[in-house]
Amino acid sequence: MSCYRVYALCYARRTGRRGQNFCGYDEHWDEPHPTAYYVWLAVSDEHTVVVDTGIGPSRADGFSDYVNPVRLVEDIGVRVGEVDRVVLTHLHYDHTGTAGSFPSARYVLQQSEVDYWTGPWSSRISREQWLLDKEDLDAVLGSGRVDLVDGDAEVLPGLSVHLVGGHTAGMQVVRVATARGPVVLASDASHFYENIEDDRPFPILHSMPGMYAAFDRINALAGDPSLVVAGHDPEVLRRFPAETERIARIA
Ligand SMILES: [Zn+2]
Numbered sequence: 001m002s003c004y005r006v007y008a009l010c011y012a013r014r015t016g017r018r019g020q021n022f023c024g025y026d027e028h029w030d031e032p033h034p035t036a037y038y039v040w041l042a043v044s045d046e047h048t049v050v051v052d053t054g055i056g057p058s059r060a061d062g063f064s065d066y067v068n069p070v071r072l073v074e075d076i077g078v079r080v081g082e083v084d085r086v087v088l089t090h091l092h093y094d095h096t097g098t099a100g101s102f103p104s105a106r107y108v109l110q111q112s113e114v115d116y117w118t119g120p121w122s123s124r125i126s127r128e129q130w131l132l133d134k135e136d137l138d139a140v141l142g143s144g145r146v147d148l149v150d151g152d153a154e155v156l157p158g159l160s161v162h163l164v165g166g167h168t169a170g171m172q173v174v175r176v177a178t179a180r181g182p183v184v185l186a187s188d189a190s191h192f193y194e195n196i197e198d199d200r201p202f203p204i205l206h207s208m209p210g211m212y213a214a215f216d217r218i219n220a221l222a223g224d225p226s227l228v229v230a231g232h233d234p235e236v237l238r239r240f241p242a243e244t245e246r247i248a249r250i251a
Contacts, residue, residue: 002158004042004049004176006183006250007243008229008236009072011054012037012063021192022200023208036234037094039069040185040250041076042176047156048078049085050105051174051185056097059133070101072246085155088140089187089231090168091117093133100139107140108155110163111148113170114141116206131204164189164217166210167202173214175221178251183229184222189214191232193239197225227251 013036019029040051054069070080083102088109089095099107116122117132140146147155149172154160158177165171167188174185189211190196196218201211222228229236229250240248 002044002046002156002177004044004047004158004178004251006176006178006185006229007041007043007076008038008240008248008250009041009069009076010036010038010065010234010237010246010248011069011072012060012066013234014063021202022194023203023205024200034234035191035232036236037063037232038236039072040174040229041073041078042159042174043076043078044156044158047085047159048083049087049156049159050083050102051087052089052095052187053086053098053101053136055094056133056136059093059097067246068098070098075244076247085159087155087161087172087174088113089173089185089189090171091137092131092168092188093136095187096133096136096140099136100143106145106147107143108147108149108153108161109140110161110170110172111150112163112165113168113172114148116169162217162221164210164214166205166207166212166214168206171206171210171214173218173221176251178227180251181224181227182222183227183251184218185229185231186218187231189218190228190230193228193230193233193235196228196230 042049
């Protein structure tokens with residue numbers, strides 16, 4: 001079984017309000033609530049996999065501590081040409097921004113996610129359109145290097161994707177075999193640890209029942225809850241050993 005080293009790379013930050021991050025009434029709704037933005041990297045002796053590609057420079061206004069996510073990948077010693085898979089957990093702009101920067105990679109995303117954003121009704125779903133970057137999507141689909149999957153799939157030995165839905169129609173999480181056991185990169189299926197640990201979904205969502213089902217699926221896939229990696233929680237940089245102030249070694 002292939003074993004991966006897994007990293008979380010924090011490329012930007014933003015401070016919102018608690019009420020923006022949890023469904024339901026919260027008496028502390030108006031308190032500041034920091035959000036961190038990550039891409040993830042899984043490296044084995046044979047493969048280099050980037051999970052999500054962050055925000056591109058053209059949409060980085062309004063975020064603090066921004067660096068181009070590609071630069072962070074290179075900081076770990078990975079050349080973009082070595083990346084052989086890019087998994088896109090979903091198609092929100094803060095997960096696709098530098099997708100065109102990996103000239104040899106095959107892109108892995110869910111068919112249902114592409115269908116949702118490109119289907120006959122997509123342009124009428126105006127409350128969500130701002131979350132898609134059409135140029136990013138066109139770069140991926142036009143690359144000729146796309147593997148559309150439907151449900152659960154092994155991408156490489158020891159690295160699999162799992163359709164969970166909830167946050168978006170085709171939201172997928174990534175399970176990675178490591179020396180510590182299976183790590184689950186939850187991405188936006190759980191923005192913060194508080195979402196999954198206190199059973200309180202994030203309010204930008206496609207399906208509320210899907211959000212809860214995603215929590216259960218993530219916990220089942222991880223086995224050990226300490227190996228779940230939340231998608232936007234600054235806490236990731238405290239729960240896992242820091243290599244630099246932006247990079248945590250998950251396993
Ligand atoms: Zn999202």
